[in-house]
Amino acid sequence: GDKVKQSPSALSLQEGTNSALRCNFSIAATTVQWFLQNPRGSLINLFYLVPGTKENGRLKSTFNSKESYSTLHIRDAQLEDSGTYFCAAEARLSGSFNKLTFGAGTRLAVCP
Template sequence: GDKVKQSPSALSLQEGTNSALRCNFSIAATTVQWFLQNPRGSLINLFYLVPGTKENGRLKSAFDSKESYSTLHIRDAQLEDSGTYFCAAEDSNYQLIWGSGTKLIIKP
């Protein structure tokens, strides 16, 4: 099965609303990263996390290594938040294992 499982696979939100994306791990993840792939295809690094939480503007992410999951919360969604969000977990061999992404569409 998938070592890094992202949910939901796709999501449509009204502008101004809040949402949460989730990654569950079946590996012992040491760090987690969240990326946004924008509609032009570029990958933007959003967060690099050891266990704990980080916040940046309207985005907040948490990584719980004991419960093997990470979340990405989006507050007050804007049109430019549209794209595909990937999480990637680092395993004990320092390899990044990627989820298959959550496609997010923000509607005006």
């Protein structure tokens, strides 16, 4: 089964509204990264998380390692937030730093 499961798979938001994306892990994730893949295909780093919460502008992300999930909250969605959001988990064993396991992504469309 999927080691990193993202939900929802697709989402449509009205400009100015809020939403939350979620990742559930069936591996012992030690760190999590969130990326936005923009319409041109580039992967933009959003957050690098150890267990805890980080905030950057209208984005806020939490990683709960004990309950094996991470969330990404988008506040006041803007058109430029459209794209595909990926979470990726690192299960840090001895000598396996930075090996990321990706979810399948959440496709977000923000509409005017």
